[in-house]
Amino acid sequence: MFAKLLNPILKLLRSESGGTTPSTGTIADASDVALLESVAAGQQQAMATLFDRYGGMVYSVALRVLNDTGRAEDLMQEVFLQLWREPGKFSSGKGSLGAWLAVVARNRAVDVLRGRKPSDPVDEVILTSKMDLSVEIERGLLMEKVRAVMKELPAEQQRSLELAFFEGLTHAEIAQQTGDPLGTVKTRIRSALGSLRKAVEA
Amino acid sequence: MTEQQHTAQEELALFALQALPKAEQDAVRAHVAECSVCREELARLQGDVALLALSVEQHPLPAGARERLLERIANQPQSASNVVHIESGKTAKKIYSSVSWSLAAALLIFSVGSLLKVGQLNMKIQQQAEQLKQQEQDTAQATRALDVLTAKNAQHITLTSAQAHPEPEGRAVYLASTGGLIFQASHLDPLPADKTYELWVIPADGKAPIPAGLFKPDATGSASVVLPQIPVGVRAKAFGVTMEAAQGSKTPTLPILLAGAAGE
Numbered sequence: 001m002f003a004k005l006l007n008p009i010l011k012l013l014r015s016e017s018g019g020t021t022p023s024t025g026t027i028a029d030a031s032d033v034a035l036l037e038s039v040a041a042g043q044q045q046a047m048a049t050l051f052d053r054y055g056g057m058v059y060s061v062a063l064r065v066l067n068d069t070g071r072a073e074d075l076m077q078e079v080f081l082q083l084w085r086e087p088g089k090f091s092s093g094k095g096s097l098g099a100w101l102a103v104v105a106r107n108r109a110v111d112v113l114r115g116r117k118p119s120d121p122v123d124e125v126i127l128t129s130k131m132d133l134s135v136e137i138e139r140g141l142l143m144e145k146v147r148a149v150m151k152e153l154p155a156e157q158q159r160s161l162e163l164a165f166f167e168g169l170t171h172a173e174i175a176q177q178t179g180d181p182l183g184t185v186k187t188r189i190r191s192a193l194g195s196l197r198k199a200v201e202a
Numbered sequence: 203m204t205e206q207q208h209t210a211q212e213e214l215a216l217f218a219l220q221a222l223p224k225a226e227q228d229a230v231r232a233h234v235a236e237c238s239v240c241r242e243e244l245a246r247l248q249g250d251v252a253l254l255a256l257s258v259e260q261h262p263l264p265a266g267a268r269e270r271l272l273e274r275i276a277n278q279p280q281s282a283s284n285v286v287h288i289e290s291g292k293t294a295k296k297i298y299s300s301v302s303w304s305l306a307a308a309l310l311i312f313s314v315g316s317l318l319k320v321g322q323l324n325m326k327i328q329q330q331a332e333q334l335k336q337q338e339q340d341t342a343q344a345t346r347a348l349d350v351l352t353a354k355n356a357q358h359i360t361l362t363s364a365q366a367h368p369e370p371e372g373r374a375v376y377l378a379s380t381g382g383l384i385f386q387a388s389h390l391d392p393l394p395a396d397k398t399y400e401l402w403v404i405p406a407d408g409k410a411p412i413p414a415g416l417f418k419p420d421a422t423g424s425a426s427v428v429l430p431q432i433p434v435g436v437r438a439k440a441f442g443v444t445m446e447a448a449q450g451s452k453t454p455t456l457p458i459l460l461a462g463a464a465g466e
Contacts, residue, residue: 044272044275044276047271047272047275048268048272051268051271051272052268055263055267055268055271056260056261056262056263057255057256057260059261059263059264059267060258060259060260060261061255061258063258063261064258064259069264073263073264073267073270076263076267077267077270077271077274080271080275081271081274081275081278084275084278085278095245095248095249095252096252099249099252099255100252102252102255102256103248103251103252103255105255106251106254106255107220110220133256136440136463137404137439137440137442137458137461137463138456138457138458138461139256141454141456141458142253142256142456143256143257143260145456146253146254146256146257147257150254150257161254164216164219164221165219165251165254168220168221169221170216170221170222170223171216171221171222172223174221186212186213186215186216187212189212189215189216189219189221190211190212190215193215193247193250193251193254194250196250196253196254197246197249197250197253200253
């Protein structure tokens with residue numbers, strides 16, 4: 001009996017959702033690609049939405065590297081201003097926008113930390129990523145997973161990776177700091193990245 | 203380095219991390235520009251580097267950061283020659299207006315009201331205590347479902363495909379105060395025999411996702427979950443659907459196939 005009562009309800013839900021193209025939508029739910037097209041057309045609201053989506057992540061990466069809230073915000077602002085000025089620097093052929101922004105933010109933060117000019121143009125960062133970071137839940141779950149994998153890495157791999165990624169040290173500087181042979185440092189970094197990839201793809 | 207002599211993966215990993223001395227960095231850059239194999243591997247490694255960026259603890263933005271950015275944007279004209287090369291075909295995720303939900307709710311009230319009357323007539327005719335008892339239970343269940351659907355403070359969520367194509371879609375109506383949840387999905391992909399879809403409530407307080415029912419689509423790709431057993435009073439941030447082993451899972455397995463944020 002319940003099924004009989006419920007079927008019309010589900011039918012209504014279904015008929016409302018299925019088969020037709022929605023005529024309305026909100027910019028907050030737009031895809032990264034659609035938002036970038038709007039940014040290219042000069043729509044500031046689209047830029048605000050991208051900032052709402054990725055601003056926290058970009059800021060957190062910058063803060064982790066620079067350990068200074070003021071400099072981290074400056075860097076975050078520069079990353080998004082660059083996206084506003086030249087959205088064409090990123091194309092979907094370069095991977096996920098969120099992942100791209102995270103790498104660009106990290107690279108720029110390391111440049112600032114080390115007091116050097118930007119070492120690579122942003123359009124040089126091309127990455128392969130299956131991550132859809134535009135969905136907040138998926139982004140959160142992926143972050144949890146990556147943190148868990150990082151904790152599971154052997155301590156010396158973690159250390160080498162952190163010195164390279166967050167402190168921007170070269171492999172020679174890492175070897176000097178840890179007292180390990182250069183070849184060992186290289187192998188540890190490659191192994192750590194491999195473990196990370198494998199765990200996330202599993 | 204030639205295309206035949208590919209750059210070692212260790213060197214590419216260090217290049218992706220900018221952890222090579224400048225001369226070596228330049229040499230790898232020059233080789234990668236010419237070598238498609240190394241370029242592809244480097245792109246994969248850049249993806250791994252992006253994962254590292256996700257491991258950082260997330261911090262709230264400084265107060266006013268958004269406003270400061272928007273103010274700067276308003277004063278920064280874009281390049282006139284700006285051209286975006288973006289693959290077409292991806293569309294904005296779907297969301298439906300609250301007006302259509304209100305209309306649906308009104309229609310639901312009418313439909314269920316009519317059905318209840320039919321049910322009451324049946325009870326009088328049959329006069330059988332067992333059927334009456336069953337019907338009362340069913341009516342209570344339907345009323346509860348209707349309460350969820352029509353409650354002013356119910357959250358209405360549209361779950362759309364997290365992937366590129368506009369395929370599967372789900373709709374959830376959730377009333378936290380009673381733990382009432384009704385979910386209906388359409389255009390779902392068929393499942394492998396040993397798999398099931400699982401619905402999740404993502405709590406707003408950051409606690410672990412709560413399993414909210416297993417379901418499999420029918421031949422048309424439709425499925426529903428009605429009033430699953432979930433804790434009462436859980437404020438939801440979002441809802442998600444994953445594919446799990448046939449017996450279901452206690453934690454969601456990525457990727458999230460459908461996801462929708464819960465509005466206030």
